[in-house]
Amino acid sequence: MDIRKIDDSISVAPQITPEDVAELARLGFRTLVANRPDREEPGQPAMADIQRAAEENGLNWVFLPVESGNIQDSDVDAFAPMFEEAEKPMLAFCRSGTRCTVLWALSSARHMPLEPIIQRAGQAGYDIRGLVPRLQQQASSHQD
Template sequence: MTQFRKIDDRFYASPQISADDIAAAAKLGITAIVNNRPDGEDADQPEGDTIAAQARAAGLSYVAIPVTHAGIGQGQVDAMLAAVQDANGPVLAYCRSGTRSTMLWALAAAKRGDPPAVIASKAAQAGYDVSPIRQMIDMLSAGRAES
């Protein structure tokens, strides 16, 4: 069973999930799964379509927002923001370790207008360090404040 790390009331991050994890997520009240891993990253990882089918069978929505070694772009930030806002409850996002999912959440939260210090604190309490993208968080948050 994979450990889900609660970032806040609307968002959990996790390493790679399995079918058993989807059932556990549904029992926690999670309503949406976000896949931040590209297919084929590891030979033994389940394909996104498999996770999507299992999620939908459990009554959860599913969206794929893969983050590769190329980094995170504005389109991915916008997609994560939409996934969290459109969900009817908490979201579980996963990647290899949960780090990419947390970083993408942090950027989406900054774009939404959450204060950078609060974002960093929530991530840290869940065991994730967003300091490598702190400048981007600050910029997105500042851009939101000017709008």
């Protein structure tokens, strides 16, 4: 497993397997979020199998599939409250971890300065500087 910590509340990872879930629970994760659609590519583990493993290991399970390379504002609208309410720490996974990072970044831009978001994503290995216009749009459209 390639777990990449963004901050104390969230880490992201490329695709996990049902066999990985017991270790994730042992590491202290409380919520497991799948941002990858079932059957996105041949040979991918079934989300139902990962969900079953999560439940067997006492983890909260969230299935929030998002199309690769096509994150909509509605996806961010679904991710943001889930992230706020979820028991932490959380591990979110997709094919590479990028989708999860982008969802976190866009939802975080609604209430955090952009520079720490960009830095945290970068420290986790995800360069999201190309998202600055979209991050700014999220920030400006959700100001109190």
